[in-house]
Amino acid sequence: MTALLEVKGVTKRFGGLVANKDISFSINAGEILGLIGPNGSGKSTVMKCIMGIEKPNAGQVLIDGVNVAGWPTHRIARQGVGLVFQHSHPLQRQTILEHIKLALLPDNLFMLATDHGVTRRAEEIAARVGLSKVMHRLPRTLPFADLRRLELAKAIARNPKVVLVDEPFAGLTAAEVADFSQLIASFRADGHAVLLVDHNVKGVAALVDRVFAMYLGERVAEGSAEEVMRNETVRRVYLGGELKLAARPERDGKGRTPLLSVNNLGVLYAKATALDDVSIHVGEGEFVSVVGLNGAGxxxxxxxxxxxxxxxxxxxxxxxxxSGRTPGSIARGGIVQCPETRELFGDMSVRENLDLGGQHLPPAGTARQLEWLFGLFPILKSRQNQAARTLSGGEQQMLAIARALMMQPKLLILDEPTLGLAPVILEQLSKAMETLRQTTDITVLLGEQNVTFALPHADRVYVLEHSRIVWEGGPGRFAAEAGAGYL
Incomplete structure (x- = not known):
């Protein structure tokens, strides 16, 4: 059987960065391949090379045996490729039906008003993806899930041989994910070759026939979802290495009213669901980790x-x-966040950044806090007069954490503190975390992709996946269930 999509030895470079290195896979008619990998692994670049948005430096992309590598996007679409975009950007003055008609006739717009066959076909496609009742409405009046259905409708309008689906479940509720899974499965039943891109195996396991896992632009594993989840390289990529636990002494405050309670939290970005019914609690003195892949929430x-x-x-x-409190009021009340982006003042010195965090302290209090922080992060003492932007990534992360600690928080929120850092820096941060636990009564809420960093410092763990909490428990249980619960 000739594969409908074959990627052979595709390599793509951006200057000195190799985004894809010798990537090869194939998809037959009536088959779904899951292309998975953490953020920055090269998944999107592979899709762009297939669709002609990027031209590969080497290799071939074959659609039903025809090499289309380097072709312009519109020619590849005509050859039989449909793309379901992750983000919807509809024309706001055209109805849903008109969008589908445009997708049906991209080369002959003048027939839109006269060809009744096109209208009937567009109505059939709308019905197939669940848009019949809203096909005469404008996009701005529709919920997020219907906008995603519109992307599916446009992608299959010309009955493509190959359908590329980019993170189809992002921003959807659990019920909507189930509906979309059925729609994508129907593409397989109709004989399409489907490439489904997502961050993790678990998100696509029930839907795909095979999984192709990537990391740093290269293939790391291929096989069934179960085989890939058991693969040691994949486990290292997603979990950060071997899971190790530390003995956790009991902390005072257990059984009391939680210091922080989050109940049934929901957040929308425009119409997309960013958090859906999320509930967590953090006890006084606890170290709680929220682990999840990029985009989880x-x-x-x-x-x-x-x-x-x-x-x-x-x-x-x-x-x-x-509710109703300003960010400044919340921070002064004891909740201080060290953001993933650090948000340092680059042209100010290390000491000036720290002084900003401690501006509420009297001079004696500032001196005591600085002395303690320089003991926690000794490198900052020797860098006091250096501009923050000239520090290494690891030193900047230490400064960001130290500035947050200058506010003497009751609850310190650390968002992805290990992102992009070298192993030697991770070890230093890990020692600092343990020092905080052993020598202070601070409470920490840690958000991490790197499970091997998060687990040793956690009393309890929450797993956040596609905007929802899907697992909660102690680090010991997490270690035992990590393969099924996180990959």
Whole structure:
């Protein structure tokens, strides 16, 4: 059987960066291949090379035996490729039906008003993807899930041989994910070759026939979903290495009213669901880890707690609602976030950045806090007069954490502190975390993709996946269930 899509030895470079290196896979008619990998692994570049958005430096992309590598996008679409975009950008003055008609006749727009056969076909496609009842409405009046259905409708309008689907479940509720899974499965039943791109195996396991896993532009595993989840290289990529646990002494405060309670939290970005019915609690003195892949919703959760985003549900601090509180009021009340992006003042010195964090302290208090922080992060003491932008990535992360600690928080929120850091820096941060636990009464809420960093410092773990909490428990249980619960 000739594969409908064959990728042979595709390599793509951006200057000195190799985004894809010798990538090869094939998809037959009536088959779904899951292309998975963490953020930055090269998945999107592979899709762009297939669709002609990027031209590969080497290799072939064959559609039903025809090499289309380097062709312009419109020719590849005519050859039989449809793309379901992750983000919907509809024409706001055209109805849903008119969008589908445009997709049916991309080369002959003048026939739109006269060909009744096109209208009938567009209505059939709308019915197939569940848009019959709203096909005469404008996109701005529709919920997010219907906009995603519109992307599916446009992609299959010309009955392509190959359908590329980019992160189809992002921003959808659980019920909507089930509906979309059925729609995508129907593409397989109709004989299409489907390439389904997502961050993790679990998100696509029930839908795909095979999985192709990538990391840093290269293939790391291929096989059934179960085989890939058991693959040791894949486990290292997603979990960060071998899972190790640390003995956790009991902390005071257990059994009391939680320091922080988040109940039934929901957050929307425009019409997309960023958090869906999320509930967590953090006891006084606890170290709680929220683990999840890129895009799961960790930063959104922390920004909602910090008062930076509107939300539904309830967030309580020491039993009192945070609703209506400003971010500044919440920070002064004891909740301080160290953001993933660090947000340092690059042209200011290390000491000036720290002084900003401690501006509420009297001179004696500032001196004591600085002395303690320089013990925690000794490198910052020797860098006091150096501009923050000239520090290494690891030193900048230490400065960002130290600045947050200058505020003497009761709850420190750390968002992806290990992102992009070298192993030697991770070890230093890990030692600092343990020092915080052993020598202070601080409470920490940690968001991480790197499970091997998060677990040793956790009393409890939450797994956040596609905007929802899907697992909760102790680090020991997580280690035992990590393969099924996180990959």
């Amino acid at each position: 960790k930063t959104t959760l922390f920004n909602a707690i910090s008062g930076l985003l509107p939300y539904s549900g309830a967030i309580a601090w020491r039993g009192e609602s945070l």
